[in-house]
Amino acid sequence: MRKNIISLFVIAICLLSTVGSIAKQKQMKLRVLYLGGQVDWTHGEMGSEDHYKTQEDFQKSQTERMNAFGDLLRTYFTTVKTMPASDWKPELSNGYDVTIFDGVPPVLKETDKEYIYQGKVNTMKIKHYLPEDFACPSITIASIGNIIGQPYGCKNDWLCLCLDADAHGMNLQHPIFKGPFKTHITLKKEPTPEDALHYGYFQDWNVPDSVMMWKVNTKGYKTTQEFNIGMVSRPWGYMDSPDCEAISSGVCAKTIDAVALGRHGNFFTWGFVGSPLYMTNEAKVVFANVVAYMAKHRGVPLVRKYNDRISTREYIKEVRYCCTRKYVEERAVSDKAFYDSILKIGKEARAKKAKGEQLTNQEKMYVDYTENDIPKQKNYAETMQEKHPELYAQFGDDEAKYLAYYDENTPYFYGGQGSYNLYVDTDAKAWQIPNNDKQLIDKAISCLEKNTEVDRAKRILERYTLCDFQTPAEWRKWYNTYKNKMFFTESGGWYFMVNDKNAPGNDYSVAQKREAKENTAKNLIDQPEVNHNNPLAINAYVEKLDWGGFDVVFDLKLMDGYHVYRTVDESDPYIPMKITFSLPDGAILGDAYYPIAKPFVKDGTTIYEGKTTIRQNLKMQTLPATIKCTFECQCCDANVCMPPFSKEFTFEVK
Numbered sequence: 001m002r003k004n005i006i007s008l009f010v011i012a013i014c015l016l017s018t019v020g021s022i023a024k025q026k027q028m029k030l031r032v033l034y035l036g037g038q039v040d041w042t043h044g045e046m047g048s049e050d051h052y053k054t055q056e057d058f059q060k061s062q063t064e065r066m067n068a069f070g071d072l073l074r075t076y077f078t079t080v081k082t083m084p085a086s087d088w089k090p091e092l093s094n095g096y097d098v099t100i101f102d103g104v105p106p107v108l109k110e111t112d113k114e115y116i117y118q119g120k121v122n123t124m125k126i127k128h129y130l131p132e133d134f135a136c137p138s139i140t141i142a143s144i145g146n147i148i149g150q151p152y153g154c155k156n157d158w159l160c161l162c163l164d165a166d167a168h169g170m171n172l173q174h175p176i177f178k179g180p181f182k183t184h185i186t187l188k189k190e191p192t193p194e195d196a197l198h199y200g201y202f203q204d205w206n207v208p209d210s211v212m213m214w215k216v217n218t219k220g221y222k223t224t225q226e227f228n229i230g231m232v233s234r235p236w237g238y239m240d241s242p243d244c245e246a247i248s249s250g251v252c253a254k255t256i257d258a259v260a261l262g263r264h265g266n267f268f269t270w271g272f273v274g275s276p277l278y279m280t281n282e283a284k285v286v287f288a289n290v291v292a293y294m295a296k297h298r299g300v301p302l303v304r305k306y307n308d309r310i311s312t313r314e315y316i317k318e319v320r321y322c323c324t325r326k327y328v329e330e331r332a333v334s335d336k337a338f339y340d341s342i343l344k345i346g347k348e349a350r351a352k353k354a355k356g357e358q359l360t361n362q363e364k365m366y367v368d369y370t371e372n373d374i375p376k377q378k379n380y381a382e383t384m385q386e387k388h389p390e391l392y393a394q395f396g397d398d399e400a401k402y403l404a405y406y407d408e409n410t411p412y413f414y415g416g417q418g419s420y421n422l423y424v425d426t427d428a429k430a431w432q433i434p435n436n437d438k439q440l441i442d443k444a445i446s447c448l449e450k451n452t453e454v455d456r457a458k459r460i461l462e463r464y465t466l467c468d469f470q471t472p473a474e475w476r477k478w479y480n481t482y483k484n485k486m487f488f489t490e491s492g493g494w495y496f497m498v499n500d501k502n503a504p505g506n507d508y509s510v511a512q513k514r515e516a517k518e519n520t521a522k523n524l525i526d527q528p529e530v531n532h533n534n535p536l537a538i539n540a541y542v543e544k545l546d547w548g549g550f551d552v553v554f555d556l557k558l559m560d561g562y563h564v565y566r567t568v569d570e571s572d573p574y575i576p577m578k579i580t581f582s583l584p585d586g587a588i589l590g591d592a593y594y595p596i597a598k599p600f601v602k603d604g605t606t607i608y609e610g611k612t613t614i615r616q617n618l619k620m621q622t623l624p625a626t627i628k629c630t631f632e633c634q635c636c637d638a639n640v641c642m643p644p645f646s647k648e649f650t651f652e653v654k
Contacts, residue, residue, distance in 0.1 A: 010159060011472055018337035028180060030077045030295055033096040035085035035598050036066035037103015040219075042226050068276040076181060076288040078322050092135040097295040102141040107556055116135050126151050137294040142273040143231045148307075150268060153304025153508075155244060155491060156233045156262065160641055161254035162573040163230030163260055163271045165220030166190070169213040169249040170261075176247065176289040187212040191630035196256035201321040202314065202337055207256055215284045216250070217274035222571055226517045229573050232258035232275040235492025236314035236341075241303035242499045255572060261290075265301025268294050302499065302506055304494035311415035311422045312490040316406055319422065322387065322404035328380045338599035339374045342366045365567070367592065373596050387560070411435070414463070415494050417515070420561070420637070425463070427456050435464065436488040441496055448472040466510045478504055524618060533560040535642075536635045541590065542618075542627070548591070550653060554579070554614040554631060562609070564633040566597035569604030575644050577608075579616065582628040590617030620653060627651040 029087045037063040062084075070082040081096070087105030093099040108126045114621070129148040140149065146158035170177070170185075176181055191215040215390045221229045235257040238246050250260035250271060260271040266288055276284055321327055349363035359367060378386065381397035388402070395401035411434035414425040428435040431443055440460060447457035461467070461475065469475045473546035485499045498505045539555040558564065568576045578602040581589060593615040618627070632646045 001333055007553070020227050025075050025181075027074075028076060029230075030098065030292065031079040031096040032073050032077050032081070032098050032100065032291060033093060033560065034066065034073060034080065034082045035088050035103050035105065036062060036069070036082060036101045037064060037085040037531075038062075038144070038228070038273070038275075040228055040273070041280060042221070042228050043271075044356070050144060065102070065275040065277065069100070070288070072279075072284055072290070073100075074356050077291065084379040090131050090134060093134075093138075098137045098139065098291050098327055099138045100141070100291070101144045101324075104147055105142065110596075121195070122601040124570045128152070133300055134300055135266055135300045137268075138295050139270055139294055140270045141270050142228070145233070145267070145269040145271070146231065149624060150308055151306075153306045154267050154301075155238050155303075155305045156259075156267055157305065157308040158641075159232050159234045159258055160252055160254045160573075161229050161231050162641075163232050163273070164222045164251040165215060165217035166247045167214045167216050167250045167260055167272075167273070169257065170214060171247050172248050174245070176261075176293050179289060181285050181288050183289065184282060185214055185286075186282060187214055190254065193251050193253075199255040202255050203276040211256075213251070214248075214282070215280050216272045216427045217278050217536065219274060221253075221573060222251070226373050227278075230260070230271045230274040231269075232260050233262060233269060233270050234308075234491075235259050237305075237310075237312040238262060238264075238488070240312075240489045241301075241493055241497070242487060243301045243303065263297065265306075266297050266299060267301075268297075282359045283318060285599050287635070288362040293517070299501070302497060302501060303448070303489050303506055306417070306508070307417055309419035310491060310493070311408065313413060313415075315420065315422060316410055316413060316414075320403060322398065322408040323384065323391075323406070325380050325399050328378075328383050332377050334599055335377065339596075342369060343371065343374070346370065352436040355502070357495045366596075368593075374502075375587050375596070410454055415490060416463075419495065419510075420435055427460050427463075430456070430481065435489075435494075438483060438486050438488070438632060439498060442466065442483075446474060460520045463515065464494065465505060466493075466495055466497065466507050467505050468510050530593075535562040535637070536633070536645065538631060538647060542651045550620060551620055552581075552616045552627070552629065554616075556608060556612040556614070556633070558609055558611075560610075561636050562635055563598075563600070563607035564635050566594065566598070566606040566608055567604060572605050574605065574634070574641065579614070579634075580630050581616075584622070584627070586621035587625060587627065588619045588621075590619055618653075624652060624654045627653055 005023070039058065041061065056154040066082050066084075067339065070080055073080040073160070085101060085105045088105040089389065090108070107129060108131065109128045111126045111128065118401045128151045130152050132152070134152065140156060142163070143158065143161055144158035145154065148154075149156050150158070160576070168190075172185060177185060189210050192207060192209055192211050197207055219227045221227045230252075232250065232252045232254060235246060235249075235255060238244055239391050245263045246257070246259050246387055247256050247263070250259035251255060252258050262269050270287065276287075279287065303430060316506045341500075343362060346366040346369040349359055349367040352363065355369060358619045380399070381392075384395075384397065384402070385392045391402060395405070409429070412425050413422050414428075414435060415421055416423075425435050428440055431440065433440040433443060441464065444457040444460040467478060469470065469478065482500065482503050482505065485503070486496050487499055488494075488496050493508075493511060495511075496505070500506075535558060537557045539557075543551045543552055545551060556564070565576045568574045579592075583597045595608070595612055595614070597608055599605070600607045628648065628650050630648050632644065632645060634644050635642050635654070
C-alpha cells in the first residue's frame with residue numbers, strides 16, 4: 001500500500017512538472033499577426049443558418065477561433081496581434097515577422113482578363129488581395145491559400161477542398177518537425193485512402209495498401225457532420241522551382257501526394273482547417289514551428305503560377321491511362337454494377353409504391369428507371385472516338401499506337417498558357433531535343449548566330465524564355481552567364497528561368513506583353529459554347545404541356561472532361577446539384593425528372609457529363625405568374641473541383 005502511495009506521489013510530481021513546463025514555455029522573440037475570419041463548421045463558413053442559427057452565433061464562433069489561435073501563438077511568441085482579416089491592409093504586415101491568413105482580406109484591386117466566348121471578347125474580373133510585390137512571410141489556412149494566392153501566382157492552389165484530419169507522407173526530417181520547439185510525432189499505420197488508390201495511375205510506383213498516419217485535427221468532415229473541410233494543392237510541378245517544398249500530404253479525395261503542407265516562396269500552406277480548438281497537441285507544436293520557420297522566408301518567389309489549370313507533364317499519365325483498354329473495361333464494370341443496383345432499387349421502390357408505402361429519397365430518385373433508361377455501354381473504339389477524335393482518325397482501336405504516341409512524344413509535349421493544353425512541340429521534336437533541356441536554348445541561339453532556321457529559333461526562344469533580347473550577341477551573353485543557374489518550370493509557364501532574383505529571364509511582364517500583342521492580332525472566331533473558363537452552360541425555360549401543366553426545363557451542357565454531381569456519398573466532400581424555387585400563391589411543384597446519372601468512384605456519388613436535360617413539373621392555378629429559381633452545383637474535371645456555382649433564373653408564365 002505504502003509503495004502504491006509513493007508511486008502515485010511520484011506520478012503526481014511528474015505531471016505537475018509537465019504542466020509547469022508547458023506553462024513556462026520559453027517564448028521566441030517574434031512578432032506574429034493573425035488575421036481571422038474562418039470558422040470550424042462548414043455551414044457557418046458558407047453563411048448558412050443550418051449550423052449557426054443566428055449571425056451572432058456565427059460571429060461568436062469566429063471570435064472563439066481567433067482567440068484560440070491567439071492563445072496558441074502567445075504560448076510560443078513574444079508579440080502576437082489578432083484581428084479580423086477584413087480590417088487588414090498590406091502595410092500592416094511590414095511590422096510583423098509572420099502574417100497568418102485565416103480569413104479573406106479586403107479586395108485590393110480588380111483586373112480584367114480577356115477571353116473569346118461565342119465570337120466575342122469577354123472579360124473576367126480577377127480579384128487581387130495582395131500587392132504583386134508582397135514579400136512578407138505568410139501562412140495560409142485551408143482554402144484561404146487559394147483565394148488570396150491564385151491571383152498572386154502562388155502554387156498553393158485549389159486542387160480539392162477535400163482534406164480531412166490526418167496527414168501522411170510527411171518529410172519528418174523537415175525543420176518544422178525538428179524545432180525550435182520540441183515535437184513528438186505519433187504515427188499509426190492505417191489503410192491508404194481509397195481515392196489515393198483510385199488515382200494510382202499518376203504514380204511511377206505502386207501505391208501501398210497502408211501508410212503511416214499522423215493525426216493533425218481531432219475532428220474531420222469524414223467523421224463529424226458539418227465540420228469544416230481542408231484544402232490540398234496540386235503536387236504536379238509543385239517542386240519544379242528552387243523556392244518550393246512539398247512537406248506532407250493528407251487524407252483527401254485526390255492523389256497520395258496531394259500537398260497538404262508545403263511552401264512556395266514566402267507562402268506556407270497549412271491545408272488542415274481545424275483551429276487550435278481541434279488541433280492535437282502535437283499539431284499545435286508543429287504549427288508553432290511553421291511560424292518560426294517562415295520568419296526566415298521574406299521575399300517574393302521567382303516562379304509564379306498565374307494559371308492554376310496549366311498542364312504539366314504529369315498530366316500525360318492520366319491521358320495515357322484513359323487510352324488503355326484496362327481503363328475502358330474497368331469503367332464498364334463499375335458502370336454496370338451501378339446500373340444494376342439502381343435497377344434493383346427502382347424495382348423495389350415500385351413495389352413499395354404500389355403498396356402505398358413511403359419511399360426514401362433514394363427510392364424516389366430511381367423509382368421510374370427501367371432497362372430502357374440505362375445508357376448503352378461504349379466499347380473501346382467508341383470511347384476513343386468520343387474522347388480523342390483526332391487520334392482516333394489515325395489509330396482507330398489500336399491501343400498500342402495510342403500508348404506509343406504518348407511515350408514517344410513525352411519529351412516534346414508542351415502545355416503553354418492554356419487550361420490543360422498538351423500538344424507536341426514540333427520545333428523541339430524536329431531538333432530531337434527535349435523541351436526541358438537547356439541545350440534547346442543553346443541550339444536556338446546558335447541558329448540565330450549562324451542565320452539558319454531563324455524562324456524556328458525565334459519561336460523556341462519566345463516560347464520557353466521570359467527574355468526579349470534583340471540580337472544574337474545579347475542572347476549568347478545571357479545564356480553563357482546564367483546557364484549553370486537555369487532551371488525549367490512547367491507549373492510556372494513552361495519557361496527556363498534563372499535561380500537569381502536579379503538576373504534577366506524572370507520577368508513575367510514579358511509574357512503578359514506577348515499575350516496582349518497576340519490577342520490584338522487575333523481575328524475573333526466562334527469558340528465552343530463551353531470552354532475552360534466556362535465549362536458549364538445552362539439554358540432554362542418554361543414549356544407548356546398538352547394537358548395544361550408546365551415543365552421548367554434545364555438544358556445542361558458540359559465541356560468534355562468536366563462533370564457536375566447529381567448525388568454525393570456522405571463520405572465525399574463534393575457539392576450535389578440543387579434546384580430551389582420561389583413560387584407565387586397557387587403554384588405547386590410536381591414531380592421532377594432527372595436522367596440517370598453515372599457512378600463516380602463511390603456508389604453514393606453520381607455525376608452528369610456532356611448534355612443533360614432536367615425537368616421539374618409545375619402546376620399553376622393563377623396566370624400570369626412570375627417564377628424564380630436558383631440552380632446550384634459544383635463543376636469539376638478529373639483533377640480539380642471549382643468553387644460552387646450558382647445561377648438565378650426568372651420566368652414569366654402566361
